[in-house]
Amino acid sequence: MNWTRPKPDYSPANPLFLCVLSTTDTAKIHGISAAGKSPEMTEYTPAGDAELVMLGAPQCISEPPTNPNGSPTPAVITRASIQLTGIPCIFVNGGLRVRPVIPLLDLDAKPANDIREDRAVRDPRSLFERSAMLGMELGKIFDFVMIGESVPGGTTTALGVLRALGYDGRVSSSFSENPSSIKERVVEEAMKRKRVGIGDLKSDPLRAVEFFGDSMMPITAGLVRGLSGVNSGVDVVLAGGTQMMAVLALIKHLKIKGAVSIATTKFVSEDVTANFSEIVSELGYQSYISDPGFGKARFRGLQRYETGDVKEGVGAGGAMLLANICGVEQARFRDQVDEICIKLF
Amino acid sequence: MNWTRPKPDYSPANPLFLCVLSTTDTAKIHGISAAGKSPEMTEYTPAGDAELVMLGAPQCISEPPTNPNGSPTPAVITRASIQLTGIPCIFVNGGLRVRPVIPLLDLDAKPANDIREDRAVRDPRSLFERSAMLGMELGKIFDFVMIGESVPGGTTTALGVLRALGYDGRVSSSFSENPSSIKERVVEEAMKRKRVGIGDLKSDPLRAVEFFGDSMMPITAGLVRGLSGVNSGVDVVLAGGTQMMAVLALIKHLKIKGAVSIATTKFVSEDVTANFSEIVSELGYQSYISDPGFGKARFRGLQRYETGDVKEGVGAGGAMLLANICGVEQARFRDQVDEICIKLF
Numbered sequence: 001m002n003w004t005r006p007k008p009d010y011s012p013a014n015p016l017f018l019c020v021l022s023t024t025d026t027a028k029i030h031g032i033s034a035a036g037k038s039p040e041m042t043e044y045t046p047a048g049d050a051e052l053v054m055l056g057a058p059q060c061i062s063e064p065p066t067n068p069n070g071s072p073t074p075a076v077i078t079r080a081s082i083q084l085t086g087i088p089c090i091f092v093n094g095g096l097r098v099r100p101v102i103p104l105l106d107l108d109a110k111p112a113n114d115i116r117e118d119r120a121v122r123d124p125r126s127l128f129e130r131s132a133m134l135g136m137e138l139g140k141i142f143d144f145v146m147i148g149e150s151v152p153g154g155t156t157t158a159l160g161v162l163r164a165l166g167y168d169g170r171v172s173s174s175f176s177e178n179p180s181s182i183k184e185r186v187v188e189e190a191m192k193r194k195r196v197g198i199g200d201l202k203s204d205p206l207r208a209v210e211f212f213g214d215s216m217m218p219i220t221a222g223l224v225r226g227l228s229g230v231n232s233g234v235d236v237v238l239a240g241g242t243q244m245m246a247v248l249a250l251i252k253h254l255k256i257k258g259a260v261s262i263a264t265t266k267f268v269s270e271d272v273t274a275n276f277s278e279i280v281s282e283l284g285y286q287s288y289i290s291d292p293g294f295g296k297a298r299f300r301g302l303q304r305y306e307t308g309d310v311k312e313g314v315g316a317g318g319a320m321l322l323a324n325i326c327g328v329e330q331a332r333f334r335d336q337v338d339e340i341c342i343k344l345f
Numbered sequence: 346m347n348w349t350r351p352k353p354d355y356s357p358a359n360p361l362f363l364c365v366l367s368t369t370d371t372a373k374i375h376g377i378s379a380a381g382k383s384p385e386m387t388e389y390t391p392a393g394d395a396e397l398v399m400l401g402a403p404q405c406i407s408e409p410p411t412n413p414n415g416s417p418t419p420a421v422i423t424r425a426s427i428q429l430t431g432i433p434c435i436f437v438n439g440g441l442r443v444r445p446v447i448p449l450l451d452l453d454a455k456p457a458n459d460i461r462e463d464r465a466v467r468d469p470r471s472l473f474e475r476s477a478m479l480g481m482e483l484g485k486i487f488d489f490v491m492i493g494e495s496v497p498g499g500t501t502t503a504l505g506v507l508r509a510l511g512y513d514g515r516v517s518s519s520f521s522e523n524p525s526s527i528k529e530r531v532v533e534e535a536m537k538r539k540r541v542g543i544g545d546l547k548s549d550p551l552r553a554v555e556f557f558g559d560s561m562m563p564i565t566a567g568l569v570r571g572l573s574g575v576n577s578g579v580d581v582v583l584a585g586g587t588q589m590m591a592v593l594a595l596i597k598h599l600k601i602k603g604a605v606s607i608a609t610t611k612f613v614s615e616d617v618t619a620n621f622s623e624i625v626s627e628l629g630y631q632s633y634i635s636d637p638g639f640g641k642a643r644f645r646g647l648q649r650y651e652t653g654d655v656k657e658g659v660g661a662g663g664a665m666l667l668a669n670i671c672g673v674e675q676a677r678f679r680d681q682v683d684e685i686c687i688k689l690f
Binding site: 054086088089101102105106107108131137138141142 | 359361399431432433434435438444446447448449450451452453471475476478479482483485486487
């Protein structure tokens, strides 16, 4: 029955699924992001993802977000979980260029700049504080909050922040062939320009975000701070791969205490170009790995997930953990994702 | 012990306080609104109110919102309630010109035009539908939702919508001397321009909002629809005076079913220039009237509430009902409001 390892021992009374949507101009660097058919289309991906989860189909674009091979966005997984569990789901505007036609939580975040510019994120401390305020309100009622993300280009900002904090993190990719060398080169260029070496900002983590990050990062860290401050009983699960791994590092360096863990897919944990499990262990947090068994999927684009085409996003790994916690079997879950895809494509 | 009449019989397990912040250019008509020291300052009032409730003091303006006599905004009452009850409180951006530095729920609402222009509210149906979507998500977890408002100029838009729906509603005012004749003249001019007579839009209530309303109205009605659709167990209380009375009329004409009532202050219900209780009875909803006993307040600006200086806003009447439901005594409550004012002014 457990298709998440290790066996999760959560039994929330009042759970909530949040997902932070954000954009960074880093995604427009050619070859960096596959979250969209072309670099320009990546601006529509977070909005399209959110609309797909809430409404069953994107509204701001005519076709659902796919990678360049046509594999469907992991938003289909998140939608299946929200449908099957009935858990409330709210998206957060973490600095969008394209707004989805759904309700959003708004923290006055701006799109992030290319990390090779002077500043990637303007005033991350204010963003962190507004987000902590939101976390405090949510912590008055929810006892379990999962936080996903949709940020095209976000593995490159994750790499930048990990390096500035002193971690030899290797990040995953929405491409089946990870363009690691391009990401490394972009991060190197950004670090050189700002004269920051590996680990130089380990005591100034919000500066690492300002220089190399994206707005999703201080928002997620702020939520964790607020949720952990009000009521120590709030369990928080970061739902994501190497991008959320970078947020975990940020949380650790900000010295935020709380019941925090991370959940992702087996596609991320088995990605040999990344080192998710190693870094999460080094940081000292619990990780959960979900496996939807897409080898048996009817829809071909889902089968391609098994060969590394699309790996994570929109909190997909965590959304599967939620479904598992709520007693949904793997086969039932996969059927639901198949049905969503067949209806969509 | 009961300082709200009739005795409320709510005992919520998971309550939420929402407050919709909105602006309309109708507020800039000279002499219409006292929600701010001058017509121009009314744009800062919703943001300043929200910051005062959440942070204890406004941030976007140097002084707390007051009426021209210097009586404090009713936000001080709402803050006291949120502090004493510990109930989660979230503000909704219902079309602001000035954004408070706090988290907001965002429905992509725009500031409303002067009702004498072609359209007061652009596309109220989309706004209503996005808001219903939010209500559905919130209805998955909360069993009691109170909805307040801060909309300078909002009694004039309320008057316009009531007339278009066929009600002889007389609306209250943030002035001690109600500028009823100015409001009547503005509404008459707007109705004449759009060739709408009294009751002409009773079967097309969202058109009444489009012509004569503000964005808070379809947002609040949409929330009620969403909250009532998902789970018939959600109790909704509209927290406001004659503005929320107009929303009740809207809800009735939209044929929204649900457990809805309205709560206001005795300052509104005793306002002889308005007819709150009469119209709410005619509409067929339960109303609750709260009395903070400000005759015994230490702070002089609060004492002036007793003579009609400031009457309602930011959900103050409902916020007192919430405190009452949570077992807070009238004297304890008044002390808290006094302390907030003494610290602020």
